[in-house]
Amino acid sequence: MLNYIKSEIYRIWHSRSFYAFGGILCGIILLLHIALIIGAAIEPDFRYNTFRFSLNNLTAQPMIMVILGVIVAGTLFNEDRKSGVLKTTVAYGISRESILIGKCIVSLLASLFLLIVVLVFYLACAYFTMKEPEWQPIRQMLLAIAASLPSAIASLIFGNVIFMLCRKDITGVLWWGLIFYVIPMACFFIGLKFEPFEHISGWMPYNLLNMGVNVSMNTYNCIWNTTGGMLQCIAAGAIGCIIFLIWGVLRLRRLEL
Amino acid sequence: MDIYAAQSRNLTKYYHNFCALNKVNISIKRGEIYGLVGDNGAGKTTFLKLLSGQIFPGGGELSLFGKHTQADLKNARSRIGVLIEEAGFYPSLTVEQNLEYYRLQKGVPGKQTVAETLEMTGLSEFRKKSCRELSFGMKQRLGLAIALLGVPEFLLLDEPINGLDPSGILEMRNLLLKLNHEKNITILLSSHILSELEQIATVYGFLQKGRLLEEISAESLYKKCADYVEIRVADPQTYTVLLEQKLKHTHYQILPEGKVHILQADLPTEAYSALASDAQIAVLSLSHCHQSLEDYYMNLKNGGTTTC
Numbered sequence: 001m002l003n004y005i006k007s008e009i010y011r012i013w014h015s016r017s018f019y020a021f022g023g024i025l026c027g028i029i030l031l032l033h034i035a036l037i038i039g040a041a042i043e044p045d046f047r048y049n050t051f052r053f054s055l056n057n058l059t060a061q062p063m064i065m066v067i068l069g070v071i072v073a074g075t076l077f078n079e080d081r082k083s084g085v086l087k088t089t090v091a092y093g094i095s096r097e098s099i100l101i102g103k104c105i106v107s108l109l110a111s112l113f114l115l116i117v118v119l120v121f122y123l124a125c126a127y128f129t130m131k132e133p134e135w136q137p138i139r140q141m142l143l144a145i146a147a148s149l150p151s152a153i154a155s156l157i158f159g160n161v162i163f164m165l166c167r168k169d170i171t172g173v174l175w176w177g178l179i180f181y182v183i184p185m186a187c188f189f190i191g192l193k194f195e196p197f198e199h200i201s202g203w204m205p206y207n208l209l210n211m212g213v214n215v216s217m218n219t220y221n222c223i224w225n226t227t228g229g230m231l232q233c234i235a236a237g238a239i240g241c242i243i244f245l246i247w248g249v250l251r252l253r254r255l256e257l
Numbered sequence: 258m259d260i261y262a263a264q265s266r267n268l269t270k271y272y273h274n275f276c277a278l279n280k281v282n283i284s285i286k287r288g289e290i291y292g293l294v295g296d297n298g299a300g301k302t303t304f305l306k307l308l309s310g311q312i313f314p315g316g317g318e319l320s321l322f323g324k325h326t327q328a329d330l331k332n333a334r335s336r337i338g339v340l341i342e343e344a345g346f347y348p349s350l351t352v353e354q355n356l357e358y359y360r361l362q363k364g365v366p367g368k369q370t371v372a373e374t375l376e377m378t379g380l381s382e383f384r385k386k387s388c389r390e391l392s393f394g395m396k397q398r399l400g401l402a403i404a405l406l407g408v409p410e411f412l413l414l415d416e417p418i419n420g421l422d423p424s425g426i427l428e429m430r431n432l433l434l435k436l437n438h439e440k441n442i443t444i445l446l447s448s449h450i451l452s453e454l455e456q457i458a459t460v461y462g463f464l465q466k467g468r469l470l471e472e473i474s475a476e477s478l479y480k481k482c483a484d485y486v487e488i489r490v491a492d493p494q495t496y497t498v499l500l501e502q503k504l505k506h507t508h509y510q511i512l513p514e515g516k517v518h519i520l521q522a523d524l525p526t527e528a529y530s531a532l533a534s535d536a537q538i539a540v541l542s543l544s545h546c547h548q549s550l551e552d553y554y555m556n557l558k559n560g561g562t563t564t565c
Contacts, residue, residue: 007362011347014354084345088403091309091341091413092363093334256312 004094004102012076012110021075025068025118032057033129052217054126055137059222060215062148066205069152070176072111073159077103078169086164087257096164096252103160104245111156115145140220144213147224150237151205154244155180161248165255181206203236259323262287262411262443263308267317270303270467277303279467280317285445285460287410290437292458293447294554299464301447302341305413308445309339321411335363338409340417344400348389352380352399355388356406365407378402379428393420401429405436412436414446418453430457455550463557470557478553486522486529487546489515491539499536504528510556515541518556520548 012018033054040049047053058064080086089099127133158179162172184206191198201207212223212233223229263285270278278300285291293301306312307319310330318325321333346355356371375381378398383391391399397420404412412433418426434457436442448454454461461478463470473481490496493515500506500519508520519529526545533540548556 003362003364007358010361011350011354011358015347015349017349079347079349083347084343085347086345087309087311087341088339088345088359089362090311091334091337091339092359093310093331093337094362095331254313257306 001094001098001102004089004098005106008102008106009109012106017075018110018114021071022114022117025114026121029118029122029125033125037129047217049130051126051130051133052137054130055122055141056215056217058122059137059141059144059220060213062144062209062213063206065145065148065152066155066180066209069111069155070159070173070180072114073103073107073156073163074169074172076107076110077160078163078172081164081167081257090257096255097249100160100164100245100248100252103164104157107156107160108153111152119145136220140215140222143224143230144222147222147230147233148205148209148237150234151209151240152237154205154237154240157241157244157248161244161251164248164252203232203239205233205236205240208233208236259320260286261320262289262322263445264320265304265307265317266319268304268307268314268319269316270300270307270312271315276467278307278314281464281467281469283462283469283472285443287443288437288441290433290444290446290457290459292454292461293445293464294451294454294461294550295447295464296558298466300467301464302415303467304464305339305341305415305445305447309337309341309413310334311341336409337411337413338404338406339413340397340400340404341413341415344396344403346388346396346399346403349387351385351387352391352402353384355399356402359403359406363407370406374402374405377405377432394422394425397421398425401432408440409442411443412445414444416448417446418448418450426453433457451551451554452549461550463554465558478550481521481553484522485546485548486519486526486543488517488519488529488533488543489541490517490533491515491541493517495536496533496538499532500529503532518546518548 036049036054040046086099090096123138155176158176159172162175163169166172166175184201184204187197187201187204188207188211191201208223212229214221224233261284263283265281265283267280267282268278269276269280277298281300281304283304293304295301303312307314308321319330321330322336324330324333347358350358353371353375356374357368360368360371372381375384378401380395380398380402383395388396388399397417401414401417404414414433417433418429421429430453433444433446437444446454446458459475460472461475462472488496493511497509497511497517500509500517504524506519506522510518510520512518522529522545526543530540530543
């Protein structure tokens with residue numbers, strides 16, 4: 001497995017798609033700030049060109065991290081099956097389980113690297129272009145990232161499994177949407193009528209990170225601001241990681257290529 | 258050390274209800290160049306995929322270098338090189354980067370291995386080229402280069418000369434012969450181009466509709482197919498009856514347009530024409546021919562095992 005990890009790190013280091021993805025993320029951040037600067041230049045009473053508003057864009061929508069998880073998996077590994085690389089790797093005696101675990105480790109390392117680079121760029125952009133830099137929005141944003149990171153890793157693992165299983169990217173994306181959006185939403189609405197579903201839906205990342213977060217210009221009513229809430233976010237993500245990893249190993253063990 | 262690089266016993270594979278391989282017994286000795294012959298859908302690629310672990314058997318047993326448990330097979334696969342269907346590589350990386358990727362993956366020591374493999378497969382001048390820009394023939398070469406990384410003990414090649422130009426075919430043939438002779442690499446290759454296979458294979462396996470029709474060495478095949486007489490007569494049915502009764506010849510084949518192929522024809526050509534003229538059957542043509550692998554395969558495929 002170590003050889004597989006080494007080869008994947010080499011590939012990612014030399015492929016453009018990973019850097020392009022990082023570049024796109026930084027580009028979006030830059031565009032957001034440019035839009036805010038232009039807004040302030042056009043409208044004298046514009047009150048959104050603040051450090052707080054800039055950072056709150058991420059703090060208010062931690063599901064972005066979960067979405068980014070599957071995009072990273074897709075960016076790094078969607079070619080493996082289509083290009084026939086997976087077949088060759090298996091033919092060299094590397095087990096499907098080792099490939100999956102190797103992919104998860106490599107994509108996690110790549111994601112964390114990307115997260116650090118993009119986060120530093122985000123903070124620098126906000127600090128140098130926005131008004132009233134302050135500590136509280138930074139703290140809240142970091143807490144949002146910490147709370148959503150386990151679920152983002154679960155999404156990354158799910159993405160790695162699904163892109164190995166599906167020949168078409170779109171099928172993988174639809175499965176991801178079903179598991180991370182449709183089912184949690186359905187459970188939430190069913191839970192309004194049937195109590196057991198309410199408990200189950202309360203542990204699903206979409207419901208935790210969407211319903212449990214209310215951010216405005218002045219207030220942060222967020223689930224991660226209580227110890228219990230933060231632990232629930234971390235536990236939900238960790239459970240997701242374990243479930244998707246076990247499911248992936250079992251499902252891929254008999255995958256014919 | 259086991260004398261076989263690969264062996265299958267009653268190997269069976271189903272794709273849903275379709276039987277792709279039906280109790281196939283194939284034995285490939287170390288150092289052999291084994292030519293797998295068969296039409297599309299005969300089960301050649303399925304057999305290669307089973308050997309390489311890309312798919313799983315539905316029944317029977319498979320061994321590589323004498324190992325047959327799942328764990329041992331995985332280890333044994335690190336000693337093989339594979340090119341099945343299209344070569345697997347990343348289009349966005351260069352030729353050299355793709356080879357380096359696989360070198361790291363296979364744990365082959367020494368960075369110079371990549372340069373050596375590029376040189377061996379004639380890809381040196383394309384090493385900095387993106388794989389997306391390669392022609393089909395070049396992609397096949399890259400596939401072979403990937404398979405050859407680290408000098409495997411056993412090469413599995415599925416239609417390796419597909420898409421190669423005539424000089425590429427010649428180079429590929431010479432390379433495979435060189436690897437076999439100098440490094441004693443066992444090679445299993447399938448090809449539709451039987452004339453090409455005929456020039457390098459030392460053993461043949463003929464597959465049809467998932468069944469192994471025959472496994473035969475090139476030497477035995479050559480003896481079996483050495484010569485035959487082609488006689489075109491007005492009444493082939495009567496002629497073949499006479500052939501069996503008077504000359505005790507059961508090795509023949511009736512073809513369209515009154516042609517009869519007399520296989521293993523050990524009598525002088527005149528004896529066969531005299532047989533027809535004595536029975537007042539008009540002889541339209543008579544020639545002494547050599548049977549090719551293609552003829553042999555066609556004969557075998559059409560149920561002619563007893564006639565050749």
